[in-house]
Amino acid sequence: xxxxxxxxxxxxxxxxxxxxxxxxxxxxxxxxxxxxxxxxxxxxxxxxxxxxxxxxxxxxxxxxxxxxxxxxxxxxxxxxxxxxxxxxxxxxxxxxxxxxxxxxxxxxxxxxxxxxxxxxxxxxxxxxxxxxxxxxxxxxxxxxxxxxxxxxxxxxxxxxxxxxxxxxxxxxxxxxxxxxxxxxxxxxxxxxxxxxxxxxxxxxxxxxxxxxxx
Amino acid sequence: xxxxxxxxxxxxxxxxxxxxxxxxxxxxxxxxxxxxxxxxxxxxxxxxxxxxxxxxxxxxxxxxxxxxxxxxxxxxxxxxxxxxxxxxxxxxxxxxxxxxxxxxxxxxxxxxxxxxxxxxxxxxxxxxxxxxxxxxxxxxxxxxxxxxxxxxxxxxxxxxxxxxxxxxxxxxxxxxxxxxxxxxxxxxxxxxxxxxxxxxxxxxxxxxxxxxxx
DNA sequence: GGTGGCCTACCGCATTTGCGGTAGGCCACC
DNA sequence: GGTGGCCTACCGCAAATGCGGTAGGCCACC
Numbered sequence: 001x002x003x004x005x006x007x008x009x010x011x012x013x014x015x016x017x018x019x020x021x022x023x024x025x026x027x028x029x030x031x032x033x034x035x036x037x038x039x040x041x042x043x044x045x046x047x048x049x050x051x052x053x054x055x056x057x058x059x060x061x062x063x064x065x066x067x068x069x070x071x072x073x074x075x076x077x078x079x080x081x082x083x084x085x086x087x088x089x090x091x092x093x094x095x096x097x098x099x100x101x102x103x104x105x106x107x108x109x110x111x112x113x114x115x116x117x118x119x120x121x122x123x124x125x126x127x128x129x130x131x132x133x134x135x136x137x138x139x140x141x142x143x144x145x146x147x148x149x150x151x152x153x154x155x156x157x158x159x160x161x162x163x164x165x166x167x168x169x170x171x172x173x174x175x176x177x178x179x180x181x182x183x184x185x186x187x188x189x190x191x192x193x194x195x196x197x198x199x200x201x202x203x204x205x206x207x208x209x210x211x212x213x214x
Numbered sequence: 215x216x217x218x219x220x221x222x223x224x225x226x227x228x229x230x231x232x233x234x235x236x237x238x239x240x241x242x243x244x245x246x247x248x249x250x251x252x253x254x255x256x257x258x259x260x261x262x263x264x265x266x267x268x269x270x271x272x273x274x275x276x277x278x279x280x281x282x283x284x285x286x287x288x289x290x291x292x293x294x295x296x297x298x299x300x301x302x303x304x305x306x307x308x309x310x311x312x313x314x315x316x317x318x319x320x321x322x323x324x325x326x327x328x329x330x331x332x333x334x335x336x337x338x339x340x341x342x343x344x345x346x347x348x349x350x351x352x353x354x355x356x357x358x359x360x361x362x363x364x365x366x367x368x369x370x371x372x373x374x375x376x377x378x379x380x381x382x383x384x385x386x387x388x389x390x391x392x393x394x395x396x397x398x399x400x401x402x403x404x405x406x407x408x409x410x411x412x413x414x415x416x417x418x419x420x421x422x423x424x425x426x427x428x
Numbered sequence: 429g430g431t432g433g434c435c436t437a438c439c440g441c442a443t444t445t446g447c448g449g450t451a452g453g454c455c456a457c458c
Numbered sequence: 459g460g461t462g463g464c465c466t467a468c469c470g471c472a473a474a475t476g477c478g479g480t481a482g483g484c485c486a487c488c
Contacts, residue, residue: 130351137344169421206420207383
């Protein structure tokens with residue numbers, strides 16, 4: 001059942017030395033084939049039409065010159081919706097990680113890892129996993145634990161949880177289910193949140209939240 | 215720098231056979247010590263005061279009788295804020311995973327894994343990682359990005375104008391005023407936008423927009 | 429000439445939301 | 459003991475929203 005054919009991999013990395021290093025190592029693996037090597041997002045897209053078969057996995061550097069890996073990601077996923085993308089970078093800041101995941105990356109590994117980790121990540125994502133370096137995984141989880149909207153004193157904990165649900169696009173009823181409350185209770189919380197934050201509709205709330213005004 | 219002292223582990227698992235199996239295996243590892251074995255959340259909390267030192271990691275079953283692992287989690291984190299909790303369960307539904315992470319779990323491994331995985335997860339979380347089974351990691355990422363849409367040319371100009379108004383937090387009527395249209399026309403556009411972007415409420419739309427998915 | 433998308437505008441109906449109350453239990457502060 | 463905040467939950471009502479239609483005019487493409 002597992003494919004005997006090697007996995008088609010594309011590698012996008014601007015540093016020529018590193019690109020060489022990675023491709024040397026990865027292509028030596030029997031499970032992998034590098035079908036595309038690029039030093040920039042533009043080069044990647046240029047080379048795409050030449051391929052007989054699309055890559056199954058793309059290792060994408062974040063810190064590319066010109067169009068960054070992050071910028072290229074939406075277009076990449078649009079052109080190759082079934083291709084898994086693993087971000088590969090030195091950056092482990094929450095914002096870049098968040099952006100990458102929001103734009104469709106299925107993995108995020110840091111560059112200070114041994115090469116074997118890189119190979120493992122590629123294979124893992126092809127198997128339906130979501131390889132993440134230690135620090136990255138923690139960042140991701142951190143997104144759930146604290147409330148993203150932390151204007152501490154104003155809203156109570158419960159209200160922040162309700163707000164969280166609304167920010168995720170849920171209806172009152174869905175929020176109630178998530179928190180194990182009566183829909184009416186959620187409605188009460190919503191009313192209080194509106195009062196405290198001086199808004200008068202869900203749309204206004206989400207709009208302001210998007211603008212970072214919350 | 216790495217502690218030579220074994221890691222203090224607590225195991226909460228209601229099935230006596232499984233508990234025995236896990237504790238036998240895990241305690242045999244030189245890196246670990248089981249300082250607490252419990253068959254329920256209540257038992258866990260009862261035994262806590264007897265410990266000289268708090269456990270560094272808790273392996274917590276989700277499907278506990280009475281107070282479920284999910285319910286016990288907030289209290290646990292409150293009492294032991296520096297203890298890492300790894301959920302251990304057969305359930306891989308998004309909601310339970312989400313609940314666990316929101317309540318402070320730092321890992322989530324499924325029960326169909328080999329024992330070595332369990333040990334690896336415990337050590338990984340103690341090292342500051344966030345061990346997650348393959349399926350779980352995917353669920354977590356899915357939370358950031360389901361991505362059915364890439365709408366470069368998808369929306370017409372008019373629809374984008376309407377969308378813009380919605381993103382600004384305006385109601386249908388306000389959008390109509392801004393664009394000099396009938397509210398009904400705006401409503402038609404909104405319906406078409408929802409269809410094209412595969413959403414079914416304003417909140418969902420704004421939520422996705424905030425995540426940069428639009 | 430037909431097809432199909434877009435823009436406009438309306439109807440009807442069910443659900444959701446916004447907004448005003450009330451209310452009991454709990455807990456902390458004075 | 460009173461006051462006030464928080465959490466819970468309900469009632470009622472008006473407005474907004476979601477969803478299914480229909481429909482005419484315009485324009486482009488085949």
